[in-house]
Amino acid sequence: xxxxxKKRIVVGLILIAVAIAAxxxxxxxxxxxxxxxxxxMMGEWGALVGADANWRKLAMYAVSIPLALLCPVAxxxxxxxxxxxxxxxxxLLATTRSLPLAMGVVYICAPVVALSFLRGQExxxxxxxxxxxxxxxxxxxxxxxxGRAIGGPKLAPRVSPxxxxxxxAGGVAAALALGFALHLWAGLPVRLAxxxxxxxxxxxxxxxxxxxxKRRAGVKDSGSLLxxxxxxxxxxDGVVAAAPLAAIIFWTGAGA
Numbered sequence: 120x121x122x123x124x125k126k127r128i129v130v131g132l133i134l135i136a137v138a139i140a141a142x143x144x145x146x147x148x149x150x151x152x153x154x155x156x157x158x159x160m161m162g163e164w165g166a167l168v169g170a171d172a173n174w175r176k177l178a179m180y181a182v183s184i185p186l187a188l189l190c191p192v193a194x195x196x197x198x199x200x201x202x203x204x205x206x207x208x209x210x211l212l213a214t215t216r217s218l219p220l221a222m223g224v225v226y227i228c229a230p231v232v233a234l235s236f237l238r239g240q241e242x243x244x245x246x247x248x249x250x251x252x253x254x255x256x257x258x259x260x261x262x263x264x265x266g267r268a269i270g271g272p273k274l275a276p277r278v279s280p281x282x283x284x285x286x287x288a289g290g291v292a293a294a295l296a297l298g299f300a301l302h303l304w305a306g307l308p309v310r311l312a313x314x315x316x317x318x319x320x321x322x323x324x325x326x327x328x329x330x331x332x333k334r335r336a337g338v339k340d341s342g343s344l345l346x347x348x349x350x351x352x353x354x355x356d357g358v359v360a361a362a363p364l365a366a367i368i369f370w371t372g373a374g375a
Contacts, residue, residue, distance in 0.1 A: 127347035134345070134354060135256060142238065142248055146191050149238055149248075154186040157227045159351045163341040164223035167332045167352075174215050181207040182224050189235055196236055204228045230359045233366035240369075246305050250298065250315075251365040255357040257297040258290035258319040265289020274323075279330040287323055294319035314368050318361045325360025329353070 141152040161182045165175035185203035188194040204224060211221040238248040266286025274282040298315030301307040329352055333341060342350025352359075 130345055130347045134348075138252060139249075142245060142252070145238055145245065150190050150235065153231045153234060154183070154189070156351055156355060157186050157231050158183055159342075159344065160227050160355065161223050163350045163352045164226060165220055167329075167336045167338070167341060168217065168219040168223070169336065170215070170217060170220045174217070174220060177214065178211055178220055178223060181211050182227055185224075185228055186231060189231065196232070196239060200232065204232075226359060230355070230362040233362040234358075236366050237362075237369065243306075246301065246307055247311075247365075247369060250301055250307055250311065251318075251362050252358065253301075254294045254297055254315045254318055254365075255322045255361050257293040258322045258357060258361075261293025261319075262286040262290030262323065265292075275327055275330075278327050278334060282323070282327070282330075287320070290323060291316045291319040294322075311365075311369065314365075318365055318368075321364050322357030322361040325356045325358070328360070329356035 138152065141149045158179050161179045162175050165178045170178065184207055185200050188200045188203050189196070194200055207228075208221050208224045211224060212218060215221070234248055234251060237251055238244045240247055262282070263286070265288060266281070266283045269283070269285035269289070271283050271285045273280060274284050274287055294315040295312075298307065298312035302309050302312040329341065333339065340349025341352035344350055345354055348354050
């Protein structure tokens with residue numbers, strides 16, 4: 120095992136432990152973790168779309184407003200948060216004249232709101248939020264090992280040369296295995312367990328979107344904050360796509 124892989128595994132386990140601790144605590148602790156990650160991601164998003172340092176700082180301030188309103192002792196999950204997201208988007212667009220930079224507000228707030236919504240469900244919010252996060256972790260692990268063991272045709276060679284169709288299949292299989300394990304051992308509704316495969320595909324698409332942005336920006340990672348993983352976006356790109364879809368599937372009745 121290479122030193123880089125060891126570092127990646129250690130940091131990954133620490134990040135998972137922090138996420139699970141915040142999930143278990145819920146409330147303000149979970150909101151704080153999501154909000155800090157969101158603000159950091161906004162700065163990385165700004166760098167990837169070519170915004171200068173001042174515009175990146177402005178974008179981080181702008182996205183912090185809807186994130187602050189999400190605090191359980193502020194507005195929480197209320198319509199004013201949606202208004203704040205629209206307002207932050209419009210403010211950045213009008214101020215910077217950069218649609219790509221303004222789109223970062225949506226990119227970041229969608230998964231934060233989705234995870235807050237899932238965690239806030241009573242009963243079962245802890246299980247729902249854990250499912251939405253853990254299926255992405257399972258997808259990443261399954262895709263990594265299946266891709267290395269099997270190889271084969273590339274999934275999107277122009278965007279991410281290392282990704283293969285076998286890796287995608289391995290990620291979907293791992294996500295489904297996790298979903299049905301949570302169904303058997305924790306009572307996750309079977310339709311949500313079955314949807315884990317679809318969410319694994321969404322997670323991989325989220326990964327490819329960020330890979331395309333990095334390729335366009337000419338960088339390997341979105342940042343350097345997390346040893347072995349790059350930036351916060353590099354760690355959460357799959358969550359960005361999977362969490363909103365998981366919330367929609369649950370909200371529309373798939374969890375009934």
